[in-house]
Amino acid sequence: xxxxxxxxSLAIPLVLSTVACNVDSGGGGESGAESAGxxxxxxxxxxxxxxxxxxxxxxxxxxxxxxxxxxxxxQEIPAGKTxxxxxxxxxxxxxxxxxxFNTAPAAVPQFQKQGGLVALDDFPDxxxxxxxxxxxxxxxxxxxxxxxxxxxxxxxxxxxxxxKKLFAKxxxxxxxxxxxxxxxxxDTARKVVKGGGAQYAILPxxxxxxxxxxxxxxxxxxxxxDGKLLVEDGKATFAGDEGKRVxxxxxxLYDEGLAGxxxxxxxxxxxxxxxxxxxxxxxxxxxxxxxxxxSVPVPTSEGKPVEEIHTFSDAKNVAMYTACENxxxxxxxxxxxxxxxxxxxxLEGSGQMPLRADLEQTYPxxxxxxxxxxxxxxxxxxxxxxxxxxxxxxxxxxxxxxxxTSVIFGKSxxxxxxxxxxxxxxxxxxxx
Amino acid sequence: xxxxxxxxxxxxxxRQPIGIAFVTPYAVFLAAVFxxxxxxxxxxxxxxxxxxxxxxxxxxxFVGLDNYAAVFTDPALLRSFLNIAVFLVINVPLxxxxxxxxxxxxxxxxxxxxxxxxxFYVPYVTASVAVVGVWLFLFNSDGxxxxxxxxxxxxxxxxxxxxxxxxxxxxxxxWKQLGFFILLYLAALQNVPKELYESAAVDGASRVRSFWxxxxxxxxxxTTLVVLLATITGANLFTEPYLLTNGGGPNGASAxxxxxxxxxxxxxxxxxxxxxxxxxxxxxxxxxxxVNRYLLERD
Numbered sequence: 001x002x003x004x005x006x007x008x009s010l011a012i013p014l015v016l017s018t019v020a021c022n023v024d025s026g027g028g029g030e031s032g033a034e035s036a037g038x039x040x041x042x043x044x045x046x047x048x049x050x051x052x053x054x055x056x057x058x059x060x061x062x063x064x065x066x067x068x069x070x071x072x073x074x075q076e077i078p079a080g081k082t083x084x085x086x087x088x089x090x091x092x093x094x095x096x097x098x099x100x101f102n103t104a105p106a107a108v109p110q111f112q113k114q115g116g117l118v119a120l121d122d123f124p125d126x127x128x129x130x131x132x133x134x135x136x137x138x139x140x141x142x143x144x145x146x147x148x149x150x151x152x153x154x155x156x157x158x159x160x161x162x163x164k165k166l167f168a169k170x171x172x173x174x175x176x177x178x179x180x181x182x183x184x185x186x187d188t189a190r191k192v193v194k195g196g197g198a199q200y201a202i203l204p205x206x207x208x209x210x211x212x213x214x215x216x217x218x219x220x221x222x223x224x225x226d227g228k229l230l231v232e233d234g235k236a237t238f239a240g241d242e243g244k245r246v247x248x249x250x251x252x253l254y255d256e257g258l259a260g261x262x263x264x265x266x267x268x269x270x271x272x273x274x275x276x277x278x279x280x281x282x283x284x285x286x287x288x289x290x291x292x293x294x295s296v297p298v299p300t301s302e303g304k305p306v307e308e309i310h311t312f313s314d315a316k317n318v319a320m321y322t323a324c325e326n327x328x329x330x331x332x333x334x335x336x337x338x339x340x341x342x343x344x345x346x347l348e349g350s351g352q353m354p355l356r357a358d359l360e361q362t363y364p365x366x367x368x369x370x371x372x373x374x375x376x377x378x379x380x381x382x383x384x385x386x387x388x389x390x391x392x393x394x395x396x397x398x399x400x401x402x403x404x405t406s407v408i409f410g411k412s413x414x415x416x417x418x419x420x421x422x423x424x425x426x427x428x429x430x431x432x
Numbered sequence: 433x434x435x436x437x438x439x440x441x442x443x444x445x446x447r448q449p450i451g452i453a454f455v456t457p458y459a460v461f462l463a464a465v466f467x468x469x470x471x472x473x474x475x476x477x478x479x480x481x482x483x484x485x486x487x488x489x490x491x492x493x494f495v496g497l498d499n500y501a502a503v504f505t506d507p508a509l510l511r512s513f514l515n516i517a518v519f520l521v522i523n524v525p526l527x528x529x530x531x532x533x534x535x536x537x538x539x540x541x542x543x544x545x546x547x548x549x550x551x552f553y554v555p556y557v558t559a560s561v562a563v564v565g566v567w568l569f570l571f572n573s574d575g576x577x578x579x580x581x582x583x584x585x586x587x588x589x590x591x592x593x594x595x596x597x598x599x600x601x602x603x604x605x606x607w608k609q610l611g612f613f614i615l616l617y618l619a620a621l622q623n624v625p626k627e628l629y630e631s632a633a634v635d636g637a638s639r640v641r642s643f644w645x646x647x648x649x650x651x652x653x654x655t656t657l658v659v660l661l662a663t664i665t666g667a668n669l670f671t672e673p674y675l676l677t678n679g680g681g682p683n684g685a686s687a688x689x690x691x692x693x694x695x696x697x698x699x700x701x702x703x704x705x706x707x708x709x710x711x712x713x714x715x716x717x718x719x720x721x722x723v724n725r726y727l728l729e730r731d
Contacts, residue, residue, distance in 0.1 A: 085698060094486040110701045115488025206592075207678035210699065262573050262592045263678050265565075322485050394700040401508070401684070409594070409683045 036122045040326035041071045042098040042333065047083070047316070048076040051285075051350035056101065058345065059337050070329040077102060091116030091321065098324035099334060101153065102316045105141060106211070106386040106393060108150050111319070113390070117149040118320040123331045133338065135357025140229070140385040141317065149319060151334055152355040154346060156280025156314040157379035158219040160299070163198070164292040166275040170196035179296050180303035182249045189258040192275040201258040203274035206408045210396035214386070215278050217403050219298045219312040220246045222384035227310035231387040231395065234429050238399065239415075239422035245301045247414040251407045261408055280314050281351045281376040295375055306378075313383030315355060353380045391428040398424045473707045481704035492704075499708035509709065512680070512687045513716075515598050519688070520666050520720075522602035527613055527662045528655060530606065535617030536647055549618075553611035560608070564675040567604055591677050594685035601672045601686050609665065613658050620654030621647070656728045660721050667717045670694065689713050 046056035053076060060074045077100065080086035084107040090096035091114050103111075111117045120126040126148065131138050134152045141152045164174040170192045178184035189201030204216040217238075218230065224242040231237065253259040260274075269277035270290050277283070278298070287293050297309040318338065320330050336342065343354035344363055353359060353376055360367055360377045367374050386392060402421035406414040445452060475481075477499050484490045503509050538549050555563055570576050571590040578585035586593055590600050624647060632642045648655075669688040673680045679695075680687025689709050697706025 088483070088698070088701075091485050092483040096485075113490070113701065114483060115485040115490055205678075206681075208681050208684070209679055260573075261588060261682070265568055265572070322488070391700070394702070397695070397700065404681075405683050411594075411683060 035325065035327045036331070037328045038326045039070055039328045041073065042324060042326050042329050043073045043075070044099040044101065044330075044333070045075060045077045045087075045097045046100075047102040048079075049350075051352075052101070052346075055342075055346050055349050059342055063333055063336055067329075070326070070332075072329075072333060087111065087321075088114070088116075091323075094323050096321035096323045098326065098330040099318055099320055101318050101337070103150055103319040105150065105315055105317060105388065106396060108141075108143070108317075108319065109388060109390055109392045111321075112143060112149050116322055118322055118324065118327060119147040119149055120151060120320065120331070120334075121147045122327070126331070129335060133357070134355045135381070137355060137357070137381065137383065137385075141388065143388050144390070150317040151319070151338060152315065153317045153338060154315060154352045154354050155380055155383050156282055156352055157376050157383050158215065158278055158280055158312045158314055159295050159297055159375060159379070160202075161269060161277045161279050161283055161287065161291075161293050161295050163196075163269065163272065163275050164294050166192055166196035166198050166272065167294075170194070170275075172196075174294065177294070177296065179299055182245070182299055182301045184303070185299045186249075186252055186256075186258070189253060189276075190256070193258055196275055198272060198275040200260045200268065200274040201253065202276040202278065203260050203264055203268040204278055205263055206259075206261050206404070207263050208400055208404050210393055210400050213396060213400045213403060214312050214314060216250060217246060217399070217407070218384075219278065220249065220300075222310040222312055223298050223300045223304065225310075226308070227382060227384050229384060229387040230399070231389050231425060231429050234389070234426070236422035236425040236429070238425075239418040243418055244415050247403070247407050247418060249299075249301070251410065251414055254408055255410065281353060281373055284351050284372055295372070297375070297379065309379070310382045310384050311379055313355075313385050315383070315385060317355075353377060355380070357381070387429075389429045390431055395425050395428050398428065473710055476704050476707035477711050479704050481707065482701045483703055495704070499705045500712070502705055503708050503712050508684055508687065509689070509692055511684050512689045512692050515684075515686060516667060516669060516688050518598050519602045519605075519669060520663060522599055523606050523666050524659060524662045526603070526606045527609065528658055531610055531613035531617050531658060532648070532651065532655070534610070535614045535621060536643060538614065539618060539621045549614075552614050555608045556611035560671045561675060563608060564604075564672070567676060571600060588682070592682045594682055597677050597682060597686040601669070601676060604676060605666065605669070605672055609662070613662070616654055616658055617651055620651040624650035652728065656725060659724045659728060663720055663724065664717055667713060667720075 044056075044060070046052055056074055060072045063070075063072050077083045078086045078090075080089070083100075083102050084104055087096060087100055087103070087107070088111065091111060096116060108117065120130070130141075130148055130151055134141075138148075138152055141148060141150055143149050160179060162174075162177060162179070167174040167177055167188075172178070172188055172191055178188055192198055193201050205212050221230070221238055221243055222228070224246055225237060225240075228237045228242075237243070250259070254261060260268075264271075264273055266273075267286075268274040269279075270287060272291075283293075297306055298311055300309065318334055320327065320334070324330050338354070340356075340362060343356060344366070346352060346354055347363055347366055351370075351373060353373075356362060359380050360374070367377055386396070389395065398421050402417040403414075406412045406417035441449075478494060478496065479492050480495050480498075481492050482490075484492075534552060538545060538552075542548070568575070568591070572578075573589040573592075575589075578589060586596060590596050628646045628650070629642055632646055637645065668690050670690040673686045673688050673691050674694075677686040680691050690713070693706040693709045693713075696702045696709070
């Protein structure tokens, strides 16, 4: 008898879990077309940085005053290691909001696989709206099934910031520093470390998180390949000659001690620990008064003209989540928040570039008054996004691991490491 | 007829059926927070599992032992198990040795005893994030330790040195947990009869001899517990490689299986693989614990 009771006590949880698992995978929701027209109150999340919180509040206030029957409740994304983790957990729990104004493109394939995202193509005017607002760049944000699960919202094109004082101290022309080719960049880096009083020329984070590649290897790869995505047509693009040149460039910086292998617990550029930084336009208000800075596009091996240089977008988009009931309202709010007027407010308040095709022409006054941002606006049309492919995060982690082993820590040959990583990426990208 | 029914009931419920009522709340608790999640984890580990939205129609096929095969063939995962072995080899003996010696010292009539007891306990109750900040200050390239060592400082520095990162993590965890284990030993020391020390003294035993022949055997049950707990908490290492070495760095040298469970299961959406890592870890820890228990409890 005791044995029977013991066996039953072990079996019941297993049976329960099996039932639970099957229930989870067997459900079905309301069809997209049915819920696309529903109107009513909705909830949204936005980023927690001060500028975006202010912008979000202003948008919600404006919407609520015009639409009292479709009230929007807004809050910052709940705290987590990353916004993507919080959003992913909310998808699983069925508690995600209607819209998140901070959806990372790299997370979209996973959210989509989880059944957490609404295809915006459910709305009759969505495709036209997205493609008209963003232009040809919008193509990068389409999922492999041809649909849009995200509305391209804003980018932070990555460039090189340099400390003018440290450059001048090292005898480098601080107004036109030679940072265009790899050779020039390396020479300048050597000079600024030797004579500029900075311990490092540049200090991108050497840690192993998957997204760190977006701020060292990938922007230079985008520039070197004239705008190729990391994966195109299911195949890795980073193990060719261009990728090898980029890897060799960074490896030289690490091997010569011009870049550091240890993470700095602070802001290396603001603290004068590094003479250069690889950043987006968000850095302008951050370093505004602290550092006398200048900016140049990322270098290329042969020094391409500025107007031909591509870079990583570091974009954040707006996505609609399947837990949303009043999707008609959510879609209208998406358009409201990405209108010319609201995009202008975002640009004015945060300095981040709305992903609009005609940015400089749309806001000429802003760029006249803020010429520092013109470089970013120009790059906005030549930004390269993360590829929208299955296993996106696993792909980035594979690239990071290979880069970290070979380029940062010099434990293996970069060419071999990139080739091996490319084979792994091909396999991951080919999975559904 | 009635007697037969009673006999059946007694056979089913035992002589004291009321006992079932007392046991039920804990049994339900155990089933809800342990057995049920464990059952789900086992189920997940045999499927291509990922977390999905409620009601979403998704395909999570049965994959047999594929996830387990991945655990034993993925170089990063194998490395993480090796890392944790290194961690346990350093952490467990160090924890047992230091905790017992310090507990013995704190059990004696020494000046400022309460102050020392509190001091050893403070790191244990302090949030890891705050304490890690101090260790980063101590062990980074320009930190206090390297400044004191001067030319003797390792290159690359402690936390970015693939040979030293895990030992530093192990020492950090030993230091942080020590207060708790000292407390266990202090409690155990109260049960060691004073007469044994007096007898040893009469026989001419030195303090060291008394320690080895009276204290160590006297706290053996506590040592079993300390080894068991240190092994279990050590095998579940996550926060330290996550914070102290920036995600298991350098280059995976301090990555732990639990850190990779998080990376694969949460970040990369491979919850089935993460569950398999977890099951292998559970079995491994159980095996180590049984061996420890056998070695420590045999006469």
